[in-house]
Amino acid sequence: RKEVEQDPGPFNVPEGATVAFNCTYSNSASQSFFWYRQDCRKEPKLLMSVYSSGNEDGRFTAQLNRASQYISLLIRDSKLSDSATYLCVVRLNQGGKLIFGQGTELSVKP
Amino acid sequence: DGGITQSPKYLFRKEGQNVTLSCEQNLNHDAMYWYRQDPGQGLRLIYYSQIVNDFQKGDIAEGYSVSREKKESFPLTVTSAQKNPTAFYLCASISRGGNPISEQFFGPGTRLTVL
Numbered sequence: 001r002k003e004v005e006q007d008p009g010p011f012n013v014p015e016g017a018t019v020a021f022n023c024t025y026s027n028s029a030s031q032s033f034f035w036y037r038q039d040c041r042k043e044p045k046l047l048m049s050v051y052s053s054g055n056e057d058g059r060f061t062a063q064l065n066r067a068s069q070y071i072s073l074l075i076r077d078s079k080l081s082d083s084a085t086y087l088c089v090v091r092l093n094q095g096g097k098l099i100f101g102q103g104t105e106l107s108v109k110p
Numbered sequence: 111d112g113g114i115t116q117s118p119k120y121l122f123r124k125e126g127q128n129v130t131l132s133c134e135q136n137l138n139h140d141a142m143y144w145y146r147q148d149p150g151q152g153l154r155l156i157y158y159s160q161i162v163n164d165f166q167k168g169d170i171a172e173g174y175s176v177s178r179e180k181k182e183s184f185p186l187t188v189t190s191a192q193k194n195p196t197a198f199y200l201c202a203s204i205s206r207g208g209n210p211i212s213e214q215f216f217g218p219g220t221r222l223t224v225l
Binding site for chain 2 (some may be wrong): 087096
């Protein structure tokens with residue numbers, strides 16, 4: 001079983017749609033949680049950290065359920081520019097190692 | 111501007127050759143990381159270093175070597191022992207200040223192709 005698993009993609013949605021990504025992690029030593037965005041052939045960039053209470057940044061909402069070891073990302077009112085691969089990332093207590101999910105590709109169409 | 115630079119952006123290598131990928135950061139970060147990404151997959155950790163003159167193997171260290179002689183530099187050598195080296199290589203760094211939500215910054219990556 002992979003340490004971090006994400007929904008297999010790709011997700012193809014029309015502009016304005018709401019889309020949700022799911023992620024599960026298996027290592028109980030996981031300390032911090034993130035969503036990164038990666039554009040085609042580019043490096044990943046931090047989209048948002050994920051807090052236990054849930055957090056929102058504009059059209060993006062992230063939630064964490066430690067009991068279920070589950071993380072989610074909700075994108076409302078999708079824009080063409082949201083098209084990218086979204087990576088679920090978990091940081092372990094030991095050494096600050098980051099464990100990446102395989103990514104979920106999102107394609108927003110006009 | 112502070113950041114991470116990787117060079118070259120594209121690299122072609124013949125089978126059997128060693129090649130070294132450069133990674134430099136001027137963020138004054140303590141910890142540096144090397145990842146490999148294959149098409150349609152997430153990033154896998156090759157090596158990491160939390161302090162100068164010290165480094166640890168990641169999940170897929172076989173066929174790779176690193177050094178950390180300076181805080182700002184963490185070069186990765188892909189040796190001829192790496193059986194499938196064609197991939198996108200990403201270097202990253204993070205401040206070791208203990209903040210668990212510190213962002214890990216990435217360089218632009220090097221695409222290595224073995225001919």
